[in-house]
Amino acid sequence: AIAAQDVLVLARAEDPPTADPGIEISNSGYTLTYAAYERLVAYKGASTEVGPELAESWTADDAGLVWTFKIAAGHKFDDGSPVDAAAVKFSFDRLMKLKAGPSDAFPVLKEVEVVDPQTVKFHLTAPFAPFISTLAVSGAAIINPKVMEHEKDGDMAKAWLAEHTAGSGPYRIASWERNQSIVLDSNEHYAGAKPALKQVVLRIVGDVSARRLQLTNGDADIIEQIPLDQAEALQKDASVVVESNPSMYVNYIYMNNRQPPLDDAKVRQAISYAVDYQGIIDGIMLGQAKQMRGAVPSGMWGHDPQGFQYSYDIEKAKALLAESGKGDIHLTYTFSQADPAWEPVGLALQASLAEIGVKLDLQAVADTTKRELVANGKFDMAPGAWTPDFADPYMFMNYWFDAGKMGGPGNRSFYNNSKVTGLVQEAASIVDEAKRKALYIEAQKLSTDDAPYLYIMEKNDIFARRAAVKGYVYNPMLIQVYNFGTMSKTE
Amino acid sequence: MMTMGTAEPRGQALAINNLSLEFPTFSGAVKALDDVTISVGKAEIVGIVGESGCGKSVTTMAATGLLPKGRYRITGGTVRLFGHSTLSMDDNQLQDLRGKVVSTIFQEPMNALNPTIRIGKQLTDVIMRHEEIGLAEARRVARDILADMLIGEPERVMNLYPFELSGGMRQRVLIAMAFSCNPGLIIADEPTTALDVTVQAVILRLIQNRARRTGTSVIFISHNVAVVSQLCDRLYVMYAGRIVEHGATRTVLETPQHPYTQALLRCLPERVAPKQELEAIPGAVPNLLHPPAGCYFQPRCKEAVEQCRTQSPQLVGASGQQVACWRRGAATELVEQGGRQ
Amino acid sequence: MAITRIILPRLILLLFVVLGVAVITFTISHLIPGDPARMIAGDRASAETLENVRRNLGLDRPVVEQFTIYIGNLLQGDLGTSLRTNRPVAADIRTFLPATLELGVVALFIAICLGVPLGVLSAVYKDGPIDQVARTVSVCGISMPVFWFGLILIYVFYAKFQILPGSGRLAMGIATPERITGFLLIDSLLQGRFDAFRSALYHIILPGFVLAFANMGVITRQIRASMLDVLQEDYIRTARASGLRKGMIIFNYALRNALIPSITLLGLALGDLLYGAVLTETIFAWPGMGTYVVTSIQTLDFPAIMGFTIVASIGYVLINLLVDLAYMLADPQIREV
Amino acid sequence: MTEGVGTIARPVLEVSDLHVRFPASRNWLGRPTSYVHAVNGVTLEVGAGKSLGIVGESGCGKSTLAQAIIGLAPFEQGRLAIDGEDFQKAQGKQKRALRQKMQIVFQDPQSSLDRRLPVWRLISEPLHIRGGHSRAELHEKAEELAIAVGLRPEHLDRLPHEFSGGQRQRIAIARAISTDPELLVLDEPTSALDVSVQAQIINLLLKLQRERGLTYLLISHDVALVRHFCDDVAVMYLGQIVESGPADEVLRNPRHPYTQTLLAAAPSFESPLPDIAQVRAGELPNNRHLPDGCFYKQRCDRIGGGCEAGQVLRRLSESARHVRCHLAQT
Amino acid sequence: MRRTKSFSERLRYFWYLSRRSPLTLVGVAIIVLVLVMIVAAPVIAPYNPDKVSLTARLLPPSAAHWFGTDEVGRDLFSRVIFGARASCGAAFMIVLISMSVGVLIGCFSGVVGGRVDTAIMRLMDVVLALPALVLAMALAAALGPSLFNSMLAVAIVRIPAYVRLARGQTLSLREQVFVKASRTFGASPFYILRWHILPNAMSPIIVQATLDLGGVVLIAAALSFIGLGAQPPTAEWGALVSSGRSYMLDQWWYATFPGLAILITAMGCNLVGDGIRDMLDPRLRGR
């Protein structure tokens, strides 16, 4: 049965954990929060720059400590009540009070002040360059203060919002059958153009093959999480379009800089030269990726297109290893199944390191265990995946290289270069983008030379849709997030 | 009284002629029966005695087709049960005969009744299977026959489960069940072995009375010669799958001809002074997988001669008493011996 | 008297079990290297955020205190909050249990309907061709890796020939009937939603059969064995000797008694069913407890795992209680004494 | 002494007022709520080199009595002495020594032998348990015993299932005499055997008694066997001895109504089947609730005044006989 | 009547019984095959099971790769052969552990009796009430997913079955006349355990263990399938089916062959178990 023209069916493997913007930290949940809520600002089309959404304009004081937003009139929550400054304050207060994952995007937020119903002021404790882009994240969604009617045991309506929405976005959750489907209905009070799609259904289809069959049968319009091989097979179907877009989802490998022999930059460089990057991209990723060049991915400003890139060069690797004087190196690659590429990459790495006489053992553990081991620095090498929460090189540079963020927060190779730390911290505290860019590029140069991580690849974001689905705009910051409101189906 | 063959000599209930049977096993064929001939007249009570494993049960079970399917082989002989040739009947035909023409009472009363079904139901199931009557009528028949078996409060007993009855009661229920459709022949396979002597005496009496009254024939199997002597008109003595002696009970017990019969009677403590050595039969019953040549009793027989070791003797003698022994063949004069000292 | 003698120890056992299971799962959950707080707050959460989440979860308190609180809540029917779905575990279980039960009941039904006759035939025609076939089928069932069998069936019936649906409980575009019992097959009929009924029926065929197949094997084997035992009992010989018809002997006299020892097995089979259900659900994307617990385990959602374990154990004990009662009813010797 | 079964010879076994009961039902805490009263005050003596037979119907407590004597069934009340030594008071090693002065032969030779052990090991098990013998010694001893019971040395390495019932019973007897006991308790040692084999076993037991001066306590259903085998007999009913005395006297001229019924019912060549009235004695009363007064009164046809009172086993004036019936005592 | 049957006679007897049940023979053949696979894996397997070849991805079955290749070009036939080691080895260890521990506890409990027995049995009731797979999963999750951890978990969960069986055997043997006889000779509980109970209790336990082996092969594979057992790149059947799952539509061979291996191996154990049980059953035994 092919779904009606104004209903879009999206099939994915698992339920989003929750729909609460104050809690949710996964892209899977962003599918819902972006569809149901609006934020003060939003990414502009396909770009990583932000523009007005609820806020029609904003100003910052010179110190970058007070930001004033003017809220556009006419935005209404799905119950018809207007979006005003109080709602903004409520949403941020709630976010900071819950102090779950999403609040980490606002490390310097001191207070939100309601000036008048259409004006709101944000007070920061310190200047924070990426502040304006952080307002486009899922956690910055503006929630209808009336949700507090659903509060239970002081949970800030957490339980209720986990499965319901109370936003001003184009859609609202109509029903949620766990592990089966989530139905989004269009929000009649939505201020923007009336969406062509009346209903969006998120179906949970655990099995890849089943998802694929549903797409080819027309039972589903969009399917996610398709293995590369399946994507290749799907491409042959004329009624199906495989969307493959360069993303900022990077695969890299932490090398434990605190642990001999990896504490020796020469060894790390040698290893960096010993990786068959192109082999991995072609053989494992079937070409749906490209080699990283420095820490900041190519879609993000702050990327250095001229930056240094290690290449597959066994001779150089051997030479560097010899230079380091370390022999008989025996390392462990600790990985989990969270990313399907990690295992084959490990196997490839094992093969190529063997060529320079480095023995690599593969150790598979549960993902949670892997994270814990990494956070505590109990590993030699471990694969990682990273996506930015907000569109700022801060997401890479400050997390990856700041010596103060070692372990879980981001500097997972325990890289400690005071010069680099100084550069990135400085870049985070000033507002001028050009200046910041220069600082970040400088920091990248230094760090790339130290090779704290193995920069493997930027992966493409892949999903498949029926050719009839029109109007999808890809934004690298919004993986698994769809502009349902402006999409349509023609058949 | 019931459907009967026409060619049957008058007065014959069961005629087993020259029946031979073996059980194929891994180690070879167990020749359980060899040339067994038994006949039971109408209203006659016939006993079969012999030691354990000599084929008493197999004989009667073969005659009624109750042996486990596919585990045995008939190698010769015929069986006629009121004119029916049971050996050639299939299971369904046999089912029509069983209970109606011939009933069997088994050795162990403990497990012979279904533990999860009330006594009354088990009885009426059998009655209604063979008689065209309704449940109420069947229950009445059952009640009467239980009463006939001296079971007090038959109504109550019919509502009980077997485990609520003592062994003696159960055996009486089984006898009632066997008699319930007035069969022409009852096969009682050691019905009292597991019971007390007092209970045994009652049960023997009940069987005897009922059989005499209804003219039912009875085959009574036992290894207790004393019991058989009290109950039976005629007697077959079996040894290792063969009939070794047969005749009127009195005659056989008072003037046993076969050395085995004699020895059997002599080893009973009853007939010997206290603390005297009993005349035991040396050795043991032969293994029917590899039976000895000649007479099967020959290895244990004090009188055995060369002929006994090579040729097996046939049952010979007048109809009053027949014996299968070379030393007692028709030609040989009857040697003294036997009887009571 | 006899009833209380059976029920009382079971209820005491139930307490033991719940406590034991709670202790075991609780201990495990505190031994694991993964940090639940990190799970909620995300990989890159700051130390401060982690601390806050930990405090909210009560993880900052001494272990013994945490356990007492847990048990206290447990007694009030509160199983805690899932780290993954952020919903009360009890609510999650209420959501997913009916789907599993429905699948289990259907599977058990199929298994019994096929397994019992097969076992009976196999025993009655022992060593014959029917027996060989029945035994082969039954051994196949017992030896079948459920997860693989499911995959193969999905491949054949869904992917290749598209005869039957391969995942979920209802087809696209069919609204879920309002929840009354949670059993779609029943709810849809109650509401006269025949479209939903048809769809639910189609959807349950494959997973139901896969789950039934293994249990059918077990049931066939058990029935065959106990039928063989019963068929050589003296009372069967008595029944044969009194001329009862074959059908009556097999079904009224033998099967009845053969079922008694099988009742116990049925209890165990239900336990196995649960294990099978976990696998079957993951294959068929069946939105039940199995899928829930597997995902919970993969994400180390310990409140959910504990909740599931406790509920499953209680279920197990209750099933066994029922089995014992059934046993008692079936066996007059126990019933009447 | 007014009660008890006495023989003139030095008593090897003395039992007085022995009671054995088994829990019949328990509450859910595991405490017994009712009992099966299997043995209800048995007093007897067996003189050295003598045989005492115990007859009685099924379930009257014969085996329980035997097991209590041999130590398999615990008894709460009563006294048990072997060779004058009180069994209850003995401890540890002494108790073990006392225990080895008596041995038991069970009814079913099949189940009383571990089917996984070879014959020599079975025969020498009591010695093996006692310890202190090498394997070779045990084997040697077993051979000796095997020959004594009529087995051949080549049988020693076989397993029990390779033997006939009679041979197995011989193995069991060899085992029982391996520790040179004084008393053998024989619990229906031949009832699972054919008469021809029974004769062999009875002969063997009589021979052993002559050769070794063994004392026997024989339990049997078979009145004829007891008459043949025993010097004295005790008739048991519902856990009590109702009549006792020299075997030929008691069995020729029974005084207790129960003994009379028992004898009338016993099958024999001499007499025809008894009438139903003669033997229709009903069944053993439930031993969960012992009857008041005379235990036999429901089944007795001679019931008269005085039967409501409990009966005591009293010596008849003219002989060594005892009867538990006030009507028969006069 | 010779004391022990000669070997050839035993063989003949076995053959006699097997003829009656050809299925048992099939089972024996399977077990032998699997054993050969385990022992001679390096000889049989045409390739190194872990050899990655990114150019030979997902090839269909052919003369060169009988079962095809996987997503990184490893030879599936070789991986299935080597998988026998992990899969069956694990199953064997599980059964061995749970059987020995269970039998020890069960016999001890049965012999000692009284409160200790009650306490042990209640504990076993609790363990038995734990959903087996879930406990296995929980333990595996807690101690980290590895074949060893899941093995441990499964072994623990299966202990009560053996405890019950062994205890039941002990209790019924304790009532056997030959054990009572032994007691009258003054045998200590330990003596009785050593000489009478253990030897006589073993055959049903061995049967149970053989049947169990089949079940445990399935469970070990299932755990690996869910991702809690053997971890890639270890070649293990359940894990192979699991990785093959996503390729089911286009590369059917990937999941099919390892699954078949599981099915056949489990069948072998079950058939042999049934066979042994039939042979030990005196009812069915030919004389």
Ligand SMILES: Nc1ncnc2c1ncn2[C@@H]1O[C@H](COP(=O)(O)OP(=O)(O)OP(=O)(O)O)[C@@H](O)[C@H]1O
């Ligand atoms: N199914 C069988 N397979 C092999 N041999 C059998 C089978 N049934 C009986 N036999 C053998 O047939 C012989 C006769 O057995 P049967 O049961 O007739 O003896 P019986 O005289 O009734 O003995 P009992 O007094 O012990 O009942 C025995 O040697 C027995 O071993």
Ligand SMILES: Nc1ncnc2c1ncn2[C@@H]1O[C@H](COP(=O)(O)OP(=O)(O)OP(=O)(O)O)[C@@H](O)[C@H]1O
């Ligand atoms: N272990 C036991 N537990 C409970 N009741 C028992 C036990 N042993 C025996 N009894 C009961 O004690 C009574 C006497 O049994 P016992 O075996 O001593 O009788 P018996 O005279 O030897 O009978 P039989 O002649 O049948 O062997 C019976 O009612 C029996 O049910």
Ligand SMILES: [Mg+2]
């Ligand atoms: Mg017989």
Ligand SMILES: [Mg+2]
């Ligand atoms: Mg007894």
